[in-house]
Amino acid sequence: xxxxxxxxxxxxxxxxxxxxxxxxxxxxxxxxxxxxxxxxxxxxxxxxxxxxxxxxxxxxxxxxxxxxxxxxxxxxxxxxxxxxxxxxxxxxxxxxxxxxxxxxxxxxxxxxxxxxxxxxxxxxxxxxxxxxxxxxxxxxxxxxxxxxxxxxxxxxxxxxxxxxxxxxxxxxxxxxxxxxxxxxxxxxxxxxxxxxxxxxxxxxxxxxxxxxxxxxxxxxxxxxxxxxxxxxxxxxxxxxxxxxxxxxxxxxxxxxxxxxxxxxxxxxxxxxxxxxxxxxxxxxxxxxxxxxxxxxxxxxxxxxxxxxxxxxxxxxxxxxxxxxxxxxxxxxxxxxxxxxxxxxxxxxxxxxxxxxxxxxxxxxxxxxxxxxxxxxxxxxxxxxxxxxxxxxxxxxxxxxxxxxxxxxxxxxxxxxxxxxxxxxxxxxxxxxxxxxxxxxxxxxxxxxxxxxxxxxxxxxxxxxxxxxxxxxxxxxxxxxxxxxxxxxxxxxxxxxxxxxxxxxxxxxxxxxxxxxxxxxxxxxxxxxxxxxxxxxxxxxxxxxxxxxxxxxxxxxxxxxxxxxxxxxxxxxxxxxxxxxxxxxxx
Ligand code: PEP
Ligand code: MG
Numbered sequence: 001x002x003x004x005x006x007x008x009x010x011x012x013x014x015x016x017x018x019x020x021x022x023x024x025x026x027x028x029x030x031x032x033x034x035x036x037x038x039x040x041x042x043x044x045x046x047x048x049x050x051x052x053x054x055x056x057x058x059x060x061x062x063x064x065x066x067x068x069x070x071x072x073x074x075x076x077x078x079x080x081x082x083x084x085x086x087x088x089x090x091x092x093x094x095x096x097x098x099x100x101x102x103x104x105x106x107x108x109x110x111x112x113x114x115x116x117x118x119x120x121x122x123x124x125x126x127x128x129x130x131x132x133x134x135x136x137x138x139x140x141x142x143x144x145x146x147x148x149x150x151x152x153x154x155x156x157x158x159x160x161x162x163x164x165x166x167x168x169x170x171x172x173x174x175x176x177x178x179x180x181x182x183x184x185x186x187x188x189x190x191x192x193x194x195x196x197x198x199x200x201x202x203x204x205x206x207x208x209x210x211x212x213x214x215x216x217x218x219x220x221x222x223x224x225x226x227x228x229x230x231x232x233x234x235x236x237x238x239x240x241x242x243x244x245x246x247x248x249x250x251x252x253x254x255x256x257x258x259x260x261x262x263x264x265x266x267x268x269x270x271x272x273x274x275x276x277x278x279x280x281x282x283x284x285x286x287x288x289x290x291x292x293x294x295x296x297x298x299x300x301x302x303x304x305x306x307x308x309x310x311x312x313x314x315x316x317x318x319x320x321x322x323x324x325x326x327x328x329x330x331x332x333x334x335x336x337x338x339x340x341x342x343x344x345x346x347x348x349x350x351x352x353x354x355x356x357x358x359x360x361x362x363x364x365x366x367x368x369x370x371x372x373x374x375x376x377x378x379x380x381x382x383x384x385x386x387x388x389x390x391x392x393x394x395x396x397x398x399x400x401x402x403x404x405x406x407x408x409x410x411x412x413x414x415x416x417x418x419x420x421x422x423x424x425x426x427x428x429x430x431x432x433x434x435x436x437x438x439x440x441x442x443x444x445x446x447x448x449x450x451x452x453x454x455x456x457x458x459x460x461x462x463x464x465x466x467x468x469x470x471x472x473x474x475x476x477x478x479x480x481x482x483x484x485x486x487x488x489x490x491x492x493x494x495x496x497x498x499x500x501x502x503x504x505x506x507x508x509x510x511x512x513x514x515x516x517x518x519x520x521x522x523x524x525x526x527x528x529x530x531x532x533x534x535x536x537x538x539x540x541x542x543x544x545x546x547x548x549x550x551x552x553x554x555x556x557x558x559x560x561x562x563x564x565x566x567x568x569x570x571x572x573x574x575x576x577x578x579x580x581x582x583x584x585x586x
Pocket of ligand 1: 187294296335431456504
């Protein structure tokens, strides 16, 4: 069965499915060898029931007199002790010689099916409660999903409705072969993480979680956005071949691509890397990138076991900057909120997280916590070529407050005799149309800017970057985005300010000639994309790039702009990896 989604991270993977946080009760069937094993399984089931009862009673006690909440819990407790359901589960284990998880999930699915067709709406609504009880019991049986994920007996393809980066924390390298999600878009943070881990991913598959069962074999084609569930022998053979060819091509590009990025007419171009985790620096150096154009520090949550502390921050920034010397490292302050790391932010009731409590809005609201990060960056700045960048700046008064806070932290360090680089450059990301419109007023306050096209596209077109239903409308080649990039570069250069671009657009092969043509000073891309982008830069002349950029400004649609660039590069770089959108052009 073939599903089409959004190609999010290049590569091909083949392996069994691991379902994470999928609400339906579906669990793999394991056949037991003997009646004795079945009795052990029944005991395991009874123990899980008593553990869940214990948990629920504790919750009920802590609720005091909240009548409605207690009623729900009492109903759950009744369900849990229902002799008919429990007997049904036990008989499935004994007669069918199956594992307890499977028996629970099939028995409860039967109950849910019966409830769903009842005329009484009250009973129909109880389906969610049955599911809840089932999930709790199964969790006791298999341990939490995170534990199960950590103890995968073989590498697997992670299947989920959506993934918060924190859910993938602690994954051992090689354990996850690919990501496959219902939600998500080309630039959602799951996608970014997949790219940073070098794992193939297809997102925006809408309802694929309803179609996949644990341990189904999946082929994930992250180049075209295809997922094949339980492939035929012929499909497997074909894709094993494609996978080998992909590895060979990647290897060839990496090996034949050392040194700086140079255009076809010999102009050296600054090509930097975006990193999320410190270990990526090794690959960045191996690929000879010109620096780190964006260090998304919020992802450090994934490696900070002891929580927020200045020492960890300082050590990480220091290490990264020293490893990169003399090349620059642009450290972006936290960008929590939106679609990432919302736990602990009290944002559960936000109707529009991308328009809500995010990035420097949180930092300014919690200056004490934010200062920890600022202090660590400043302290590390004496050892490396560090620049500091604030994300999501929309208001000038906000920028002033950020700079004031930075000054406060600097004063504190000075008064304690702690060294930092007094000349450390400070910049902002340009990620909203508001920032573009008032950029002339902002530039005097900053040393540089970097364009975040992921958010700039989302906020310009009013299209959620992670919502597959509107993914067709999400287009960084839209004239409204291209015209803003042109405006930003012209404004920055008229005031002698450096302007980079670190949104995913910088790593899109068809965008590279345009961005060079608009005159940006740097492209910063996921490390795994550096070889491809370097090669792309090498087949473009600065004159042709300029001509294409100028022409693109009077083209009506993003697709036509892509076609323009495509017709230029296709003869020069035939093996270029293009995604589904681009194939439509050929
Ligand atoms: C962007 O918005 O383009 C960007 C680089 O930041 P992030 O993807 O982390 O939001
Ligand atoms: Mg952004």
